[in-house]
Amino acid sequence: FLLSPHNHDLLALLKGARNGLVYGTKIRFPHALVMVLLFRSGTFREKLGTIFKLTRNHARTLGLFVFTYKAVLLALRKLHGGKEEGVDSFLAGLVGGYLVFGRGKQGSVNQQIVMYVFARVVLGVAKLSVENGVVEDAEGRWRRNAYPVYASLSWAMVMWLFRWHPETVQSSLRNSMVYLYTNAEKWDGVRNWVWHNS
Numbered sequence: 001f002l003l004s005p006h007n008h009d010l011l012a013l014l015k016g017a018r019n020g021l022v023y024g025t026k027i028r029f030p031h032a033l034v035m036v037l038l039f040r041s042g043t044f045r046e047k048l049g050t051i052f053k054l055t056r057n058h059a060r061t062l063g064l065f066v067f068t069y070k071a072v073l074l075a076l077r078k079l080h081g082g083k084e085e086g087v088d089s090f091l092a093g094l095v096g097g098y099l100v101f102g103r104g105k106q107g108s109v110n111q112q113i114v115m116y117v118f119a120r121v122v123l124g125v126a127k128l129s130v131e132n133g134v135v136e137d138a139e140g141r142w143r144r145n146a147y148p149v150y151a152s153l154s155w156a157m158v159m160w161l162f163r164w165h166p167e168t169v170q171s172s173l174r175n176s177m178v179y180l181y182t183n184a185e186k187w188d189g190v191r192n193w194v195w196h197n198s
Contacts, residue, residue, distance in 0.1 A: 020067070057109045064100050073092040115170070
């Protein structure tokens with residue numbers, strides 16, 4: 001059954017979903033463990049529940065996206081007589097992105113995943129535009145300066161948003177920024193200046 005070519009497409013869908021579940025767990029569990037234990041309040045039992053909830057959400061979302069993406073790719077390939085067209089991965093990503101990430105309640109985990117992907121896309125498109133000559137770069141100025149400009153503008157914008165419109169900053173980032181920048185302005189003795197923030 002596993003090695004039969006007739007079952008390959010179905011098994012690839014299932015293995016893709018499995019890989020999404022495993023990878024989502026590997027990525028989210030250690031991150032949630034550290035962030036929840038260090039920065040969330042509540043009992044140990046409540047913290048464990050939050051860690052498992054965040055991990056389950058990330059794993060389920062990635063598994064569902066991989067399954068949806070591969071299913072749409074498979075359908076498009078069948079529609080094109082068994083061949084994948086150049087636009088198929090874009091269309092499958094579009095459908096999967098909408099169905100899995102774009103609809104319904106947008107939790108913090110899904111927002112973080114989409115922001116992570118968006119940042120990588122911006123860098124990839126910038127690199128591709130230089131490599132394909134869309135942006136002229138004979139002297140290598142874009143290659144040398146693109147990332148420093150990207151990093152500088154990203155930090156400039158997030159600091160401006162945090163300072164003047166903090167409600168627009170994603171909640172986990174805003175909480176980190178409050179800890180780093182706002183709480184640095186507050187103390188009433190050595191204990192909460194050196195050891196404990198509040």
